[in-house]
Amino acid sequence: MSESIFDLADVTVRELNQTLHANESGTFRVLNPRGAHAVAAGINSDVEVHIEGSVGYYCAGMHQRGTVRVHGNASTGLAENIMSGTVHITGSATMSAGATGHGGLLVIEGNAGSRCGISMKGVDIVVGGNVGHMSAFMGQAGNLVVLGDAGADLGDSLYEADIYVRGAVESLGSDCVEKELRPEDLETISRLLSAAGLAAEPTDFTRYGSARELYNFNVDDINAELAEGQS
Amino acid sequence: MCGIVGLFLKTDTYRSELGRHTAAMLHEMRGRGPDSAGFAVYDEGIEGQTRLTLLAEGRDFSSADWKPLAASLEDVLSAEVSVRSILDHAVFETKGDGRAARQWLIDNHPSIDVLSHGRQIELYKSVGDPDLVAERYDLATRSGTHAIAHTRMATESAVTTNGSHPFVTGADTCLVHNGSLSNHNQLRKRLEQRGESFQTENDSEVAAGYLSWRLREGDSIDEALHAALADLDGFYTFAIGVESGFAILRDPIACKPAVVAETDDWVAMSSEYGAIATLPDVQHATVFEPEPSVIYSWSLAA
Structure with a gap:
């Protein structure tokens, strides 16, 4: 299948993105990204995009359906608000990778910086290296699989996402606790590793999740609230 | 917002081109700080x-x-x-x-x-487009060992030349800052009592004064930055130039961006990778995001 080449030394990111938005399918190769922002953002089709080099902020932001592969590093907000499809980078990402993602798969072969998967809402994130502090902060759904170590305050104020870490965790955030690794967790890890093309032994991971003690509503308090409302 | 860049040349390979590379980095950071710019250039200086x-x-x-x-x-x-x-x-x-x-x-x-x-240091700053500032003060033709530069989007004080970065309060100690400090007024008073003097109302000048004070008290740059982690309250990514040296520090939350790249010949840091992408041999650089509360420093001193 033929492939379209976009050299960002010659064309603007806007031209690239407009082309990606106008095509329902096809393979696109992007050269010389040189840290440009918002490369391949807003895709909502079955296109396949290969980016040869490192990108700036919000690469593949709001991604849906297609595939974006970055052969390099990415800065803040990689695949932020991803809805579906796949975003895969061979290098490392800085802050807030996969932030608020609703679905799809984000693979970072290297390390992810702080707040990886912050407020994740269903996305699956697989990180080959380490994640920085406050990763999965306020996560609501989805899975974060970390083959390396996790920084401080992992899973702080977590709602319902699952976190699997193979290495050491510097500290757990408020209301995040270690949980039993169930057979369905081993299946999830196995499935995500395979989708990410990374090798590891599922049983080597530890699962972390919400202790559910920060949920403010307590049924025993309902009468107190009603009583207060009447006074 | 603000954009910061630092370039520290470990070997003499690119020293005659220090200004040209710094100007190219500064150019990439215009969007983060269109209202003013400044740069400090260090060379080996003359003893005494x-x-x-x-x-x-x-x-x-x-x-x-x-x-x-x-x-x-x-x-x-x-x-x-x-x-x-x-x-x-x-x-x-x-x-x-x-x-x-x-x-x-x-x-x-x-x-x-x-x-x-x-x-070792010379420092130039002005309001206006960063490219014009670089051109006006001849950044591109300068040679030397390291340079720190800044593009400013003013938040804590007015758009004036003396509110622009970098700030120097002690000999050969220069600082650029992306962020905002919340305890700078209190700290400025404490430092004035200890003999530091300030020329602006700017929060970043206080951070520079703090480091100058610690260095004058005999701290190494690493010790001074370690103390800064306890005493400075606010958001910051700092790039710091000292005599024959260069350092980076981010606050414990680290929401202000920073990226570092290092080769055998140079270390560069910037708010965005776009600035680093302009450097020679960048494809062979080790690129990483500096971690919060971790002091990174490099020195030419033996």
């Missing part, structure tokens, strides 16, 4: 000699215009003072006491800003 970079904002003095001030300073220091002017900036060079010269100028000539003093 101090340079002071002075600013007479908006007044393009010739060397002859600066002469009377230099003559007064010669009397105070009992040492010769040579003058080199570049638009509204001038570089005074003397074998006299640089810190005393800075203090005398601040006390007696409030219309002149002392932008820097030290053996």
